[in-house]
Amino acid sequence: MARAGSPYGACKFLDRKCVKGCVFAPYFCHEQGPAHFAAIHKVFGASNVSKLLANLPVGERHEAVVTISYEAQARLHDPIYGSVSHIFSLQQQIRLLSP
Numbered sequence: 001m002a003r004a005g006s007p008y009g010a011c012k013f014l015d016r017k018c019v020k021g022c023v024f025a026p027y028f029c030h031e032q033g034p035a036h037f038a039a040i041h042k043v044f045g046a047s048n049v050s051k052l053l054a055n056l057p058v059g060e061r062h063e064a065v066v067t068i069s070y071e072a073q074a075r076l077h078d079p080i081y082g083s084v085s086h087i088f089s090l091q092q093q094i095r096l097l098s099p
Contacts, residue, residue: 010037014046023053027065039072 010024074083
């Protein structure tokens with residue numbers, strides 16, 4: 001977790017100091033945090049994601065961040081279908097492999 005004042009991932013991307021109790025700090029590390037958060041911020045907005053995470057139990061936040069990050073990256077790759085295009089692709093592969 002980020003120390004107060006030491007920006008990690010999301011706070012670094014937002015160009016602000018990381019405050020104690022920052023909802024983003026545990027989920028966006030130094031290395032890939034800014035890149036993952038940039039996609040999330042562009043697609044969903046930092047404020048919306050912050051509110052969403054604040055309303056979830058702490059034990060469910062990590063899974064939510066992983067899911068939101070995946071969907072944001074999928075939306076940037078395919079703005080119309082997002083992650084659904086990946087699901088369609090997998091279904092097509094299953095159909096081709098089925099006898």
